[in-house]
Amino acid sequence: MPRTEVGTRADLPHPSPLPSEAFLLFPKAVGYHPSLSKEDPGTIRQVSCKQGCLAIVKADRTVIVYGRAEDGGCQGSLKRIKLNKGAKVDLLDGEASHLLILSSEGKLSEHSIASRGVHSKPRLLKELGDKRIVQIACGDHHSLALSKGGELFAWGQNDYGQVAAGWEINLIKEPQLVQELEGIPLAKIAAGSAHSIALSVFGTVYSWGKNAFGQLGLGDTEDRCSPTIVKALEHEKTAFVSCGGEHTAVLSKDGLVCTFGDGSCGQLGHNSRRNELLPRLVAELFGARVSQVACGRSHTLVYIADLGEIYSFGSGAEGQLGEGEKCDRLIPLPIGRKFSRVGNTSEELIKIIAGENQSIVLLLKEKNSYTNLNRMIARVEEEKTDKWISNSDPNCWHTMKQDIKLIFSSAACINGSFVEKRAKHFRTSLEVAAVDMSAVLLFHEKISTKPKVFTVVINALKNLLQSVLYFPGSPEALRVFLIVPILLRREDSRSDHLLLQLAQAIWRCPQKEKQLLESLWANLEIAFFKDLVSIYQRLASAKLSSVIESTRCSEKTLQDVDFIWPLYVLRMLYELLSHAVNYFSVSFQSIRELTTFPFIFEMEVKVILFQAECCALRLMANSGMASELLVRRQHLVQDTWQCLRNANTDDQALRVLFVGEAGIDDGGPCQEFFTIISRELCAPAEQVFRHFEESHLIWFSHQVPAQKDIYFLIGKLFGKALYNLKIAPFPFPLALFKKMANIQPTLEDLKELSPVVGSMLQAVLDEDYEDVIENMMLDFTITEEHDGSIVDVELKENGANVPVTKYNRKEYVDAYVNYMFSTSVEKQFGDFVRGFKKGCPNETWKMFLPAELRVVLLGLTKYDWEQLEKNAKYHNYERSDETIEDFWAVFHALPEEKKKNFLSFLTGTDCIPAQGMERFTFTIADLGKEDPDLWYPVASTCYRVLYLPRYSNRDVLQNMLLVALENYEKFGLS
Structure with missing residues (x-):
């Protein structure tokens, strides 16, 4: 059948407008109490129709529930509902068994539809405490409630996961928080028979619960027990959602309608009875700008204000599709009546409602009668801000103060504020944060001049940051990390303390959320990115100075200080724009950057920074868990090697337990362990190291030991000592630490290791007479002991036939030094360094100069x-x-x-x-x-x-x- 225009049949003429009828019910009010037909439409505030009953909120904020007659009866029931203590009703929604009734004060009550009594009273949901509810939604046997503070609560049956309480619990009797949506500013909630939908301010759709027909829009039929992003709608500018029994409809800001789920009655409008597992545009409506959509059990209504028409599709067995035949419609068609604004009055509004098997049209003459029912969570708005700042009415300050506290103690409310006014915010993603940073800065400038308001904001943020911030893997939940630093950019102790807590929250975010946050940072305007860096740089510098001063005067450990958090954030920012280092001055305190500029700080500061990074790695890896080393004193070396070979993790703190000895290692036994094992491994009897009598120093043996991995294990042990900031007094020369820093040892290093050999080589360099050098009878060989035999090792090709002369003596000395420190121990040293890096996963040890690293690892022996x-x-x-x-x-x-x-x-x-x-x-x-x-x-x-x-x-x-x-x-x- 060819389509002449949107959903219009050529053989169905438009009926004339009926402006006098302000309340239309399809099918007509047959089987209800006669009082229904006498209702004055002008007194109706809201209508809800679910499974055999129709509930009306009157203008005086009372509720009347009309029940349909059963078993062939001709007159249904009538019940009046009043809230306790004279509270007035603002909103209601119904399930199969009960109604949710919301008072004008935001208090939520439940009422059993099956309860008898004309004037029965509902039960107040005290479990919600002082939460002010702004939106409600009912499924068949579950309920949703959204608070003004941005929290979503769910309760009821959970057979399909529709309450987001996991798979283990089938029934949740009391409202509980949907934690997966914490921090996300929600704009609309909806419930189907056994599935739930939530829409964020930014147009992101989350679905969970039953999915047998694809009503979650996720491309499959698997049920979900936690909110899942409908990725197919990510860039569709979704502005409204509605749930039928087993299907879902979404309306975009541009007036396009997508449907998905059960299509057995044609309720998806795709000219078929096929189920749709992914959102699909209703093609028959393309070209029209739909302004409303409402889903009944198995039918759907849409209103096109520009045409003044309501279209229906889906099940029509009860006549719910409008005047005409009682059959299913597979495509949107007019209900048989045309609606238009009489006299072109902008105050006149149409509201469509789809129930179980009913459709309702309300022609509203008062703009505030229905338009303020879909209330939003609390957010910062320009008009509100001006009232806070002006404080023109001191009598209203208490209310304003409560509003400020509510907003800034809620991540969801903050994330829903300062939204880009353009449609850009409907595509919040990795590339677009949709934060109007200029508005944030302007707001900060306004409140910073008003101590009264600023103090309330600070106290509210304090409450927020003291809680454990949970953020799902969605960029819109992370906007708080962009907004709050600007609000706290003012330099004072209160702001700085909260910035530290915010930095700690960033630290504790899962890796996926960190990556999302980095993407949002990367797409900030340069001015705001630099401002962010400046804020954390100032904070890090101030805290670092304070810590250095305090640790100079006491034995305070870094576990007791919090300056590592801003350093960590700075490191993230630095790595994000490492290609644009001109943004940062040399004083930029990124820990990783210090490895490039090891000369910036004194050694004690480097120790503090290194310890901070170690703490950070442990927290990120395992939240402070420790790796235990269980050893026997009589078999210390053997037990240590076995433990090190079997270790699975190296980024944990080390705890040493001596078998048969009581006590918990809080640092002492660990230090004792490194002292003892260093002494045992350095004993000549172990034949692990080469000992130099004159210097009392050790070096790697030129011979390969029996245990092939011995130097790897020693290196790993040495690395663990550094990672745990323990002294491991292996008497290594400075040459070892130079080689670790990729600095070639020199003759001076050989003099330290072997004063006799070093002096001899120096004498060769200093000799002025050729004949004296010739009389030394030196060539390019070195005498070594290998497996009990004395052998000559050539320092260069054919070295035994190359005598040392005045002209090649420098080459000879360099070759000698290179052989001692490099060539002869290439594998041994390579194994050692590989083990060291394994034992110390914190690569910032590279910021220590060789002499500093030796002191840190071996300690000082200068006593006062x-x-x-x-x-x-x-x-x-x-x-x-x-x-x-x-x-x-x-x-x-x-x-x-x-x-x-x-x-x-x-x-x-x-x-x-x-x-x-x-x-x-x-x-x-x-x-x-x-x-x-x-x-x-x-x-x-x-x-x-x-x-x-x-x-x-x-x-x-x-x-x-x-x-x-x-x-x-x-x-x-x-």
């Missing part, structure tokens, strides 16, 4: 015992106490080795951390023991606490301290 005394703190003691005076007198009288033993007793190592003795602090506390047999000093290696008994006898104290130090060497430190 007077400084140690100055740094001591006291608990339950005073510095002037006799016991303390005696202790320091005894300590300073100890031999140097015993003093170093004391450090080991106290911390697990006799080496000083890289920050030096000036930063080394410990606490002396009262032992609190009365039994003389328990009067021996006790040390907590985890917390650097020495517990001393109270004595008046200095000799006894000295003996007890010496016994304690001897026992530590015999029995260990834990």
Whole structure:
């Protein structure tokens, strides 16, 4: 059949307009209570028709429920519903078994349709607390409610996942939050028989629940138990959604209609009875601008205001498609009446409603009677802002304050604010954030001059950021990370604290959300991107300065400080635009950038930054979990290698447990472990390293050891020590750390490792006389021991036949140094570095200069015992106490080795951390023991606490301290 114009049949003439009829019901009001036909349309505020009943909200905000007669009866029931305490009804919707009734104060009540009594009262849903509800939707046996604060609640049957409560629970009796949609500003909710639909402000459609007919629009028939984006509608500018029993219709901003789901009665309008698994444009309506769409159980209505016509399609068995035949329609056709604005009055409005098997048309004369029913979540609006700023009516301040608090304590409300006014916001995606950043900046400038308003905003944001922010994988939920920094760009302590919390929230986002956020950042205008960088750069610099100052004065650990969060955000921003480094000054504090500029900071600052990055990696990887190393003291090396070979993760903190010993590793046992295993592996009997008697240093053996992976394991162990900021006192020369930094060792490094050989080579370089060099009888070979035999190794091709002369001696020395540090140990060093990088996944160790890295890993052996005394703190003691005076007198009288033993007793190592003795602090506390047999000093290696008994006898104290130090060497430190 050819189509002459949108959905119009050539053989069906338009009936004349009927402006006098303001309330039309299809089929006619047969079987209802007679009072229905006497209703004054002018007093009707809202109508809802579901499964055999019709509910009307009157202008006086009361509700009348008309039930249809059953079993051949001619008169249906009538029931009047009133809310408690005189509350007035604003909105209602019905299920098969009950009604949801929303009061003008935003309180939601349930009413059982089956309950008897003409004046029965509904039950207030107290479970929603003080939440103000703005929208409701009912399915057959489930309900949805949207709060003004942007929260979506669902409850009822969950057989198909329609309540978004997983598959384990079939019934949710009380409203519960749909967590997957937190942070997303919703504009409309709808419910079908057993499926649910939510539409965001940005036109994104989410669906979940039953999908047997494709009514979720996801391209399949699998049910969903959590909201899923209908990707086929992502760029369709969806402005409205409606659900039938098993089908769904969406209306775009441009007036186009798409339908999907059950098509058995033609309710999809595609001239077929086929189900549609994906949204499909209703072609018969193409060319017309549809202004309304409403879905009944198995039929659909659309209103085209420009034509003044209502079209219907789908099931017509009850006459719900309008005047005419009672058969199904497969395409949209007029209902048989034409509607137009009488006298061209803009105040006159048409409202279409589709119910179970009914269709209703309301001709409204009051603009506010139906247009304000679809209320939105709270958002920042220009008119509101002006009222907040002007505060012209002090009597309204309480209401304004509550509104501000509601908006800025809700991620959804913030995300729904400052929306691009152009249609651009309907395509929020990875490329478009749809945030009017200029409006955000203008709003900030307005409120920052009004302390009263600004304080309320700050307090509300504080409430928001103290909660765990959950953001689904949708860019529109992440707009808060673009908006809030601009609101907090003002420099004060309150704003800075909240920016830190916001940065921490970014840190904790899943990787998918981080990538989405980076995409939104990348598409910001340059001015706003630079502003974002400037905000976090200022914050990071201020916090870093504060942390450095505080850690210089105390032993505060980085787990107690929060400056790592803005550094992390800066690193994300830097990596995002690493190709445009001109945006950033040299003072940009990205941790990764520091590896490129290792000369910017002093070593102690680098230690702090390195530790911060380690904390960050652990948090991102496993939320602070630790990797346990279970070892026996008698078999320490063997157990360590077995654990390292079997380890699956290397980005966790290390915890060491000694078999048979009580206690939890909070740092002390771990340090003790590295001290002991370093000593054992460096013992000559282990034959792992080559020892140099003059320097007491070690180097890799030129011979391949029996355990092929030994140097890989040692490197991994060394890396773990750095990753956990523990001292591993392997007496390596500086050459090792130079090679790790890709710096070639020199003769000076050989002098450090082997002073005798180094001096000999220096003498060759310094010799002025040719004949003296010839008399040395040197050639380009080096004598080495291999497998018990002495062999000559050539330093260059045919080196045994190339004598060293005054002219090639520099080449000879360079070749000698290169052989010692590189050629002879190429595999050994390669295995070591590979293991080191495995044990220390934090690559920012590269920001340390070689000498700094050696100090960090090996510690310092320059002691200042007077400084140690100055740094001591006291608990339950005073510095002037006799016991303390005696202790320091005894300590300073100890031999140097015993003093170093004391450090080991106290911390697990006799080496000083890289920050030096000036930063080394410990606490002396009262032992609190009365039994003389328990009067021996006790040390907590985890917390650097020495517990001393109270004595008046200095000799006894000295003996007890010496016994304690001897026992530590015999029995260990834990």
